[in-house]
Structures are given as C-alpha cells and as structure tokens.
Amino acid sequence: MKAPVFSRRRRVLADAFNVEQYRQSARKVLPSGIFDYLDGGSEDEVTLRRNRTVFDSWALMPSWGPVSGPDTSTTLLGKATALPLTLTPTGATRLFHPDGELAVAAAADLARVPYGLAGLSTVPMETIAEQHPNLDRWFNFGLTSDDQVLKKKLARCEAAGFHTLIVGVDTRALGGRERDLRNGFTAPPALTLSTIADIARRPSWWVNFLMSEGISFPNLSAEGSAASSVVTPTMWQHILGHSEASSGWKELVALRQAWHGKIVLKGCVNPADVAKASGIGIDAVQLSNHGGRQLDHMLSPMDVLKESRQRVGASIEIYVDSGIRRGSDIVKALALGADACSIGRAYLYGLVAAGSPGVGRIIEIFSDELRRTMTLVGVSSIPELKARGGEILRDIRHSPEVLEATAASSMH
Numbered sequence: 001m002k003a004p005v006f007s008r009r010r011r012v013l014a015d016a017f018n019v020e021q022y023r024q025s026a027r028k029v030l031p032s033g034i035f036d037y038l039d040g041g042s043e044d045e046v047t048l049r050r051n052r053t054v055f056d057s058w059a060l061m062p063s064w065g066p067v068s069g070p071d072t073s074t075t076l077l078g079k080a081t082a083l084p085l086t087l088t089p090t091g092a093t094r095l096f097h098p099d100g101e102l103a104v105a106a107a108a109d110l111a112r113v114p115y116g117l118a119g120l121s122t123v124p125m126e127t128i129a130e131q132h133p134n135l136d137r138w139f140n141f142g143l144t145s146d147d148q149v150l151k152k153k154l155a156r157c158e159a160a161g162f163h164t165l166i167v168g169v170d171t172r173a174l175g176g177r178e179r180d181l182r183n184g185f186t187a188p189p190a191l192t193l194s195t196i197a198d199i200a201r202r203p204s205w206w207v208n209f210l211m212s213e214g215i216s217f218p219n220l221s222a223e224g225s226a227a228s229s230v231v232t233p234t235m236w237q238h239i240l241g242h243s244e245a246s247s248g249w250k251e252l253v254a255l256r257q258a259w260h261g262k263i264v265l266k267g268c269v270n271p272a273d274v275a276k277a278s279g280i281g282i283d284a285v286q287l288s289n290h291g292g293r294q295l296d297h298m299l300s301p302m303d304v305l306k307e308s309r310q311r312v313g314a315s316i317e318i319y320v321d322s323g324i325r326r327g328s329d330i331v332k333a334l335a336l337g338a339d340a341c342s343i344g345r346a347y348l349y350g351l352v353a354a355g356s357p358g359v360g361r362i363i364e365i366f367s368d369e370l371r372r373t374m375t376l377v378g379v380s381s382i383p384e385l386k387a388r389g390g391e392i393l394r395d396i397r398h399s400p401e402v403l404e405a406t407a408a409s410s411m412h
C-alpha cells in the first residue's frame, strides 16, 4: 500500500504520467487569468485546436524485426543532445513560478537538451550562464537596423556564451488574445476587485508572487542594466505590442554577416521562406505558428514540413513547434523530415506544477514516450527514424475511413 502524499507538488511528481495531467495541475495552481495567458490562443483559437488535431492526420505503420536501444541521442547545430528536443523561448517565466527561467535552465542542463531564453525573460542571461556553464544556451534575438545597437547586443550574447540566436518572425503585430482581453490580463498583475477575489482562490501562488522580487526584463537592453527596473503594466503593453514589422530579410542578412555563431529563424510556415533562409546561410528554421497565439487560421508546421524538407534538402536543420505534447508527435515530425521538435507550454505546465523537477519530469515523459514509440514502430536510432520515415508513416487524411468519420461528425 502506498502512503498518501499531501503536498500537491510531490503528488504530481509521483503520479502524473503525461503532459495533460501536468496541464490540469497547472490550472489548479495559477490564477485563472494567468493560466489563460499561458494556455490560450488568438481569436477563435482555430489554429490552437488544429495544432493538436493535425497529428491525427498521420498514422504509424510499424515494421516487424529486431530493435536495439533505442538510442534517442542526436546532434543539433553541431552539438550532441540527449533527445531531438529543445525548450523554446517563453517570455516572463517568473509569472508562472518564482524561480522562472533559472528553474527551466537547470532542468534542461540536467537532461542535456538546448534551452532558448526569451528576449522577454526575467533572469539575466549572465546569471543563467554562471549557474549553467554546460547548458546549450540559445537566445531569442530581436533584429535591429541600428549597427551600434546590433554590435552591443551581439557582444553581450557572445560574452555570456549564448552562441545560438533564435530570430522570431511571427510577431509583426500582437495576436488577438481574446482570453486576455476578457480577463483584463496585465503583467505584473494589477490589484483589481477580481484579482483580490482570486487571492482567496489561489493563495499560495499569490504569496509566492508577492514575496519574490518584482518582474523585470533584464535581457532586453544591449548593456543588461537599463531594462532591469520593474516593468509597469503600461510598459508591458508596449513591449508586447512592440512590432518588428519594419525588419525583414535585409536585417537578417546583416545579422548573418555580423554573427559567426548559429542562427535559427523561428515562426514561418512558408516553404519559400525556408528556402530563402537556407540561401542566405541561416543554420536552422523552426516551423511554428507560435503555439496558435499569433495569426489565427495559420497553417500548422506539420502541414508544410515535408514540402519544406523537399525544397531545402539537407542544407539546413528544420525544427517543429506548436502543439507538441507526445513522444509520438516527435516520431511523426522526424519521419516527415524534421531534425527536432520544440516545446513551449508543455515545460511551463511542468514548471507551474512542480518547479524545476516538474520541467525535468516533462522532458523525461517525452523521452520515455519517444523511446517506447520508436521501439513499437521498429527503429533503433534517430538517424534510422529519419532515413526510414516514409516507411513508417501513412497520411490518412484522405483515407475512406477518415472521410466517413469527418462526414458523420459534421452531420451532428
């Protein structure tokens, strides 16, 4: 007989065995407005929902034969990693847990997977570097047409050992996050009648939040100090609404010339953009619709993965994010031509529910599910999975059974 476990954190770590259970646990911990900010998408959330259902469009077709391992290790941008998985940038992580980005970095370091720190992160990049010198550190870099600012920002990344820059291209305007509008969401949370009511419902989150240092964004400035002051709700709106609409390929080419480290272009789903990125010497493209948080009705990365790979061959690495929740999602993406998958919300659920060990447990869940799926499918390594992808995956979008099921559900 197992003894009962009274701490929610220890209970979830002991009992939860999939990402959805961590999501449910996070829902119980966070004030509802903050959970909606984490979990929600834009406008009608068509893209958010599609990010999950799209994975049902492909079915796995195992082949029988011996399997060894399987070995999930691989190489991303020339560095060995334990899994074809990266933790992708999510801003303002200390809103979700007082240890914020440091807790995520610790788990990624332990699991030997890369971690992309957001430009809007709440812990200085230098602190992450000091505490995790062996972590494969990536940074979400904002383009600029000012040469001097560019030089200073690059020098800061270089000095802190963030050798891979992730350039986001899907925030030319802020997505219409209607849950946030309905909730009157601000960060840091402002004291209103509804937040006071919320304190009664989620006291432990509020105690942690009020007792910890104020939220600030120390990685926005080139020098690392100017933006360290606490950000007011108005400034937050400004930062979130800050559009990169005026930057484009010209600034990206300038960045390529100025930076000898790696560059990942994140946030496109257009195979023509992937080809163009490859043509100017970008090292990887992360196909993404920002987890359904930006342009609603946008394609899923899975819709364009095969075509993207066909356009660029092996000239560039391709990653996929948006909706990755299962090890089998990784198997499907790699079979269609990806080199790795990236997770956003999944690790945040782990962080909210159980801090750094929760993030570690989420990575472990992906690792276990990936291993199990590879074994059942009949592949022993990541190179084998990529090479034999066409044999183990069937596109079932147009199969008679799927068409029949779709027709039946549309009649209800």
Ligand SMILES: Cc1cc2nc3c(=O)[nH]c(=O)nc-3n(C[C@H](O)[C@H](O)[C@H](O)COP(=O)(O)O)c2cc1C
Pocket (backbone or CB within 6 Å): 037, 038, 039, 051, 088, 089, 090, 091, 118, 119, 120, 140, 168, 266, 288, 289, 290, 291, 292, 293, 321, 322, 323, 324, 342, 343, 344, 345, 346
């Ligand atoms: C709370 C939250 C904050 C995010 N902040 C950023 C950010 O600062 N920069 C960025 O490029 N993407 C950001 N994203 C998008 C993620 O990098 C990623 O594209 C997305 O979360 C992937 O979808 P998934 O959450 O379904 O895994 C954020 C996502 C979430 C959920």
